[in-house]
Every structure is written in C-alpha cells, then in structure tokens.
Amino acid sequence: MYSNFTVDCVIFGFHEGKIKVLLTERNEYPFKDTWGLPGYFVDNDEEMEHAVKRILYEHTGLKDIYLEQLSAFAGLKRHPSGRILTVAYYALLQLDHMKVKLKPITNYMKQARWFAEDEIPELAFDHGQIIELSLAKIRRKITYSPIAFELLPDKFTLTQLQMVYEAVLGKVLDKRNFRKKMLNYGFLKELPEVQKGVSYRAARLYKLDKRKYLKIFQQTISF
Amino acid sequence: MYSNFTVDCVIFGFHEGKIKVLLTERNEYPFKDTWGLPGYFVDNDEEMEHAVKRILYEHTGLKDIYLEQLSAFAGLKRHPSGRILTVAYYALLQLDHMKVKLKPITNYMKQARWFAEDEIPELAFDHGQIIELSLAKIRRKITYSPIAFELLPDKFTLTQLQMVYEAVLGKVLDKRNFRKKMLNYGFLKELPEVQKGVSYRAARLYKLDKRKYLKIFQQTISF
DNA sequence: ACAAAAGTGTTCAGAGTACACCCATGT
DNA sequence: ACATGGGTGTACTCTGAACACTTTTGT
Numbered sequence: 001m002y003s004n005f006t007v008d009c010v011i012f013g014f015h016e017g018k019i020k021v022l023l024t025e026r027n028e029y030p031f032k033d034t035w036g037l038p039g040y041f042v043d044n045d046e047e048m049e050h051a052v053k054r055i056l057y058e059h060t061g062l063k064d065i066y067l068e069q070l071s072a073f074a075g076l077k078r079h080p081s082g083r084i085l086t087v088a089y090y091a092l093l094q095l096d097h098m099k100v101k102l103k104p105i106t107n108y109m110k111q112a113r114w115f116a117e118d119e120i121p122e123l124a125f126d127h128g129q130i131i132e133l134s135l136a137k138i139r140r141k142i143t144y145s146p147i148a149f150e151l152l153p154d155k156f157t158l159t160q161l162q163m164v165y166e167a168v169l170g171k172v173l174d175k176r177n178f179r180k181k182m183l184n185y186g187f188l189k190e191l192p193e194v195q196k197g198v199s200y201r202a203a204r205l206y207k208l209d210k211r212k213y214l215k216i217f218q219q220t221i222s223f
Numbered sequence: 224m225y226s227n228f229t230v231d232c233v234i235f236g237f238h239e240g241k242i243k244v245l246l247t248e249r250n251e252y253p254f255k256d257t258w259g260l261p262g263y264f265v266d267n268d269e270e271m272e273h274a275v276k277r278i279l280y281e282h283t284g285l286k287d288i289y290l291e292q293l294s295a296f297a298g299l300k301r302h303p304s305g306r307i308l309t310v311a312y313y314a315l316l317q318l319d320h321m322k323v324k325l326k327p328i329t330n331y332m333k334q335a336r337w338f339a340e341d342e343i344p345e346l347a348f349d350h351g352q353i354i355e356l357s358l359a360k361i362r363r364k365i366t367y368s369p370i371a372f373e374l375l376p377d378k379f380t381l382t383q384l385q386m387v388y389e390a391v392l393g394k395v396l397d398k399r400n401f402r403k404k405m406l407n408y409g410f411l412k413e414l415p416e417v418q419k420g421v422s423y424r425a426a427r428l429y430k431l432d433k434r435k436y437l438k439i440f441q442q443t444i445s446f
Numbered sequence: 447a448c449a450a451a452a453g454t455g456t457t458c459a460g461a462g463t464a465c466a467c468c469c470a471t472g473t
Numbered sequence: 474a475c476a477t478g479g480g481t482g483t484a485c486t487c488t489g490a491a492c493a494c495t496t497t498t499g500t
Binding site: 003004005042044045046047048069071072074075076083085087 | 226227228265267268269270271292294295297298299306308310
C-alpha cells in the first residue's frame with residue numbers, strides 16, 4: 001500500500017571526464033514515455049530513506065551508495081493530477097568498469113540511461129529543476145567535503161580525482177597546485193601499484209584513508 | 224481543507240548576545256501542553272512556502288522574513304498516530320526593540336516564547352532533532368553567507384555583528400581581526416550616527432549595502 | 447623516435463591569526 | 474575620576490595562484 005508522497009533520486013556518476021545523471025523513461029501516466037528521475041511512491045510502512053535505497057538498488061543493482069536529502073518539492077502544479085509532494089535525494093556512485101548494471105526491474109519504468117549534463121532532455125514534472133538544484137548543491141559541497149571520492153573507484157589516480165573536481169566545478173584546475181593540496185591533506189594513501197592497460201606512462205594509484213579523512217572532516221557531517 | 228503534510232518552522236532571533244528559538248505550547252493532541260515548533264498542516268490549495276509565511280505571520284506579526292527549507296522529516300514513528308510528513312524550514316528575523324509581538328492567534332497553540340539554546344525543554348515529536356539540524360546548518364552557512372545580518376536591526380554596531388557570529392559559532396573571535404575582515408569586504412556602510420542610550424562611549428552604526436553584498440555573494444544563492 | 451600523459455618547485459600575493467593599549471563617553 | 478565598552482596596527486604564518494619543463498612508458 002502506497003503512501004501519499006514520493007521520493008525522487010538524482011543519481012550521479014562519473015564517466016569519461018563527465019558527470020552523468022541516471023534517468024529513466026516512464027511507463028506510467030502522467031508523462032508516459034518521457035524521461036525523468038528514478039522515483040516512486042513510498043510504501044506506507046516503509047521509511048523514506050529505505051524507499052530511496054530500494055529504488056537505487058532496483059535501478060543500479062548497488063547498495064551502500066552515498067545519499068543525501070536535497071529538498072522537498074510540493075508545488076501545487078508540479079503534478080497534473082493534484083499536488084503530490086516529493087522528497088528529492090541525490091546519490092553519488094562509482095561508475096567504474098560498468099559494474100553498474102542498469103536494470104529497471106520495475107514496471108513503471110521502461111529503460112534507464114546515463115546522460116551527461118549537456119544531454120539532458122526535457123523531463124517530467126519539475127525534475128529538470130531538481131537536477132539543477134542537485135548540481136548547485138554538489139558544486140558547493142565539493143569545496144568543503146570530500147564527496148569526490150564517492151564518484152571514483154577505490155583505487156584511482158590523481159588525474160582522475162582532478163577530473164572529478166573539474167567536471168563538478170566546471171573549470172580547469174592547475175595540476176601542480178591540485179596535487180600539492182590533495183597530498184597535503186594527508187588522507188590519500190599511495191599504493192604500490194600503478195595503472196594498467198594504458199599506452200603511456202602508467203600513473204600511480206591512490207586510495208582514500210577513511211580514518212584520516214573522517215578525522216579531518218569530522219566537523220563536516222551532513223551539511 | 225487540510226493536506227496530508229505539515230510544515231514546521233525553526234524561528235531564530237538574536238537577543239542579549241544569544242540565539243533564541245521561538246517555541247509554542249501546543250493546544251492540541253498529541254503532545255498537548257508540550258512545547259514544540261510553530262507549524263501546522265498546509266492547506267490543500269496553498270503553496271508550502273505560503274503556509275510557512277502564514278505561520279510566521281501568525282506568530283510574530285512579521286512578513287518578509289528570511290526563510291530557507293531545511294529538510295523533510297518522515298519517520299514512521301515521528302507522529303504517534305501514524306506517519307505524518309513534515310517539511311521543516313528555518314527563519315531568521317530581527318528581534319530588535321521587541322518590535323516582534325508574540326501572538327499565536329491560532330487555536331492550536333496556547334502561547335509562544337523565546338528560548339535560548341540552553342533553555343530548550345523536551346519538545347514534541349522530533350522537534351528537538353529538527354532544531355539541532357537547523358543550528359548545524361546555520362553554523363555552517365554563516366561561514367560562507369552573510370546571514371548574520373538577517374538577525375540584526377538595519378542599523379547595528381560592529382560589536383553587535385560580532386556577537387551574532389560568536390553566538391552562532393559558539394566561540395569568541397578576535398575583535399581587531401573581525402573588524403578588519405568585515406570592513407574589508409566593503410559591503411558595510413558607515414553611518415553618520417552612533418548608538419544612543421548607552422552609558423559608555425557610543426559605538427558607530429553601520430548598515431548593510433545590499434547592492435555590494437549581493438555582488439560579492441551572488442554565487443552563494445540558496446545553498 | 448614519438449606520442450601521451452605523469453610527475454615535479456618556486457615565487458608572490460593575499461588572508462588569517464596572534465596580540466595590548468589608549469580613547470571617548472556617561473555617571 | 475572611574476567604569477565601560479569603542480576603537481586601532483603590526484608582524485608572522487599559511488594558503489592559494491601563477492607558471493613550464495623533464496620523465497616514463499607503450500607502440
């Protein structure tokens with residue numbers, strides 16, 4: 001049995017130097033056959049965040065994804081058949097090696113696809129606006145919180161890390177300054193491995209030392 | 224006719240060096256006679272933010288108050304008689320000269336009162352948690368956004384401004400450094416007036432130059 | 447050898463931080 | 474005259490920003 005409100009989720013991934021958003025093609029009215037955010041009614045006896053995690057799992061096959069509530073949207077005209085309140089979340093996941101299997105096993109969605117920021121079509125409801133707000137939020141948040149690592153695989157190169165920052169912030173950063181700053185934080189652990197399968201000098205791999213990063217950013221919980 | 228969700232509002236003021244929160248004593252079950260946040264069901268044909276402004280007006284007699292959405296709360300157990308989703312907002316207002324007349328002209332609230340942070344009693348529902356989150360949010364926000372001015376009268380002294388920062392951040396700041404920094408921003412306009420009615424050297428009054436402050440902080444819209 | 451990206455230091459300017467005394471005013 | 478908060482400057486450190494070349498590796 002469904003409750004009277006929905007959750008919608010802006011799922012961000014990082015691929016080929018770009019931030020991507022996972023959208024689904026709706027299979028229900030209103031806005032049937034239109035692209036929109038993954039989301040649906042919360043069950044009556046289900047915690048809201050559980051519903052979001054369920055939807056994330058249904059669409060990506062992944063659990064334990066970084067998740068934050070963005071905002072509630074309740075405009076009287078956002079839904080053609082009367083106001084339906086939705087609580088929007090954004091999620092950041094590791095889109096590496098296409099471990100992520102897109103499988104909208106729900107019957108209210110036809111297919112799912114990743115869209116780059118500049119490819120996003122007209123969306124159902126106010127979902128375009130929700131994505132805009134999410135982008136604004138992570139743009140601000142990345143400047144004081146290490147959310148970039150949520151978008152990268154466990155082992156990554158400094159160049160990959162820099163590309164995440166550049167993609168989110170929408171500007172190019174100085175390589176030397178970026179590396180200096182990141183390494184100075186002290187929460188990056190140099191691994192004895194290097195990249196494989198590249199036709200040029202292989203880059204050193206790093207991983208995040210979660211202990212140290214939490215110690216440094218402990219004042220940055222949530223907001 | 225009421226919708227199926229509520230709004231709750233954490234109203235902050237600044238008085239005698241302390242951040243205060245406006246609470247009301249409930250006159251309805253559940254939690255009758257318990258203190259809680261001002262808030263109520265949104266009308267069916269009413270925009271959510273309009274409902275918040277209405278509640279603010281009903282409690283303080285003020286309009287055009289600084290307002291931001293905090294978060295939605297929808298825990299299954301937050302309301303004894305089944306889940307009721309609430310969207311929490313926080314508001315910052317100028318509590319100067321007691322221009323604010325507390326008048327809960329609603330029939331679902333008995334009285335309203337300002338509480339300092341360390342005087343807050345046990346509250347109805349999850350309202351204590353909502354206040355905690357609001358405080359965390361403004362603590363972060365004041366470091367990158369000039370919300371302090373929302374809590375002050377139009378004309379204020381630099382010491383008053385510093386006291387707002389100290390109250391929100393919960394730590395003492397260096398007077399000389401604080402003044403240097405604030406004046407260097409360039410959005411404070413020195414007035415040809417000084418404080419009145421004090422038994423010591425009267426302090427210079429300043430006001431905010433909104434033009435300049437918006438120019439400097441334009442990247443800081445909303446989030 | 448060549449193509450491609452990895453990796454690396456120094457200098458400069460501006461911001462943050464620490465710190466203590468005299469001044470103006472009302473009583 | 475005294476009590477109270479108002480108002481002021483300097484030195485040091487740290488961080489951010491600008492800037493270009495050599496090294497490594499696979500093909």
